[in-house]
Amino acid sequence: MLSKLDVYLNGKFLPLAEAKISVLDRGFLFADGVYEVIPAYGGKLFRLQQHLDRLNSSLAAIRMEPVMSDSQWADVLNKLVEPHAQSDQSVYVQVTRGSGSSRDHQLPDDYTPTTFAMCQTIATNSLDSIAKGIHAITLDDIRWDWCHIKSVALLGNILLKQQASDQHCTEAILLRDGFATEGSASNLFIVSNEQLITPPKSHNLLPGITRDLVLELAIKDGVRCIEQEISEQQLFDADEIWLTSSTKEIMPVIELNRQAVGNGQPGKLWEKISTRYSQFKTQLRNQQHD
Numbered sequence: 611m612l613s614k615l616d617v618y619l620n621g622k623f624l625p626l627a628e629a630k631i632s633v634l635d636r637g638f639l640f641a642d643g644v645y646e647v648i649p650a651y652g653g654k655l656f657r658l659q660q661h662l663d664r665l666n667s668s669l670a671a672i673r674m675e676p677v678m679s680d681s682q683w684a685d686v687l688n689k690l691v692e693p694h695a696q697s698d699q700s701v702y703v704q705v706t707r708g709s710g711s712s713r714d715h716q717l718p719d720d721y722t723p724t725t726f727a728m729c730q731t732i733a734t735n736s737l738d739s740i741a742k743g744i745h746a747i748t749l750d751d752i753r754w755d756w757c758h759i760k761s762v763a764l765l766g767n768i769l770l771k772q773q774a775s776d777q778h779c780t781e782a783i784l785l786r787d788g789f790a791t792e793g794s795a796s797n798l799f800i801v802s803n804e805q806l807i808t809p810p811k812s813h814n815l816l817p818g819i820t821r822d823l824v825l826e827l828a829i830k831d832g833v834r835c836i837e838q839e840i841s842e843q844q845l846f847d848a849d850e851i852w853l854t855s856s857t858k859e860i861m862p863v864i865e866l867n868r869q870a871v872g873n874g875q876p877g878k879l880w881e882k883i884s885t886r887y888s889q890f891k892t893q894l895r896n897q898q899h900d
């Protein structure tokens with residue numbers, strides 16, 4: 611049985627304190643790498659295939675090959691979460707282009723990737739407090755143009771989130787050319803005239819796994835869903851605003867730029883779809899392992 615401190619690094623399971631990488635690692639020097647965050651409920655990885663597909667498309671976008679097969683990933687990640695099956699976990703996976711013999715911007719012809727994974731407990735009390743509704747602000751998106759890549763270069767996201775936090779808000783909703791694209795660490799939905807609207811996938815936003823599941827659940831429930839650009843005005847006029855991510859799930863925004871959204875409470879459609887989301891998680895928890 612693995613100890614709770616075990617992490618995975620380049621083919622080995624190790625105690626956290628023994629997991630070491632070179633200071634010449636390109637992930638450290640250039641943020642030359644990509645990552646995933648995968649929840650696990652009752653020891654079962656949530657939407658693993660979708661996360662692995664996105665990992666591989668992020669790798670392809672930065673000109674890297676897949677580091678292992680999907681079944682090898684499943685094996686590694688299941689070994690990490692199994693000892694923690696009694697609590698909800700988020701598994702962090704990071705792959706970088708590894709280290710060369712010196713610091714050099716040029717992509718190496720040959721490289722040995724650094725592959726790392728660890729898990730940590732998802733705090734359920736933070737989810738309970740999110741369900742009461744969060745406050746958000748709008749900010750100009752100062753990030754680069756390839757936001758579809760789940761890059762470890764998160765300084766833009768971090769500084770934007772900090773600006774929100776400085777104003778006692780949980781998230782920043784980002785604006786690009788007059789349109790709201792996503793949150794600093796989440797995807798965006800609005801409810802307007804009983805329609806659920808989310809921006810289409812593009813280079814302006816991360817193709818969120820939670821986003822896709824929310825759309826699936828809403829469509830199944832007969833909700834009218836459209837993937838369409840959301841103007842700044844539409845955002846301010848929305849009846850409901852939601853922000854979604856793997857670890858924060860579906861966050862109802864009850865205040866935007868200090869103004870109440872709708873009646874200032876989590877909306878009716880949010881209640882319905884977040885219930886469906888919880889049921890989906892419960893089903894996964896209760897599934898038998900293969």
Ligand SMILES: Cc1ncc(COP(=O)(O)O)c(C=O)c1O
Pocket residue numbers: 647767792793794795796797815816817818819820821854855856857
């Ligand atoms: C910028 C950004 N957009 C969207 C998301 C939501 O993605 P997912 O639902 O796959 O967690 C995240 C998650 O971290 C994110 O960082």
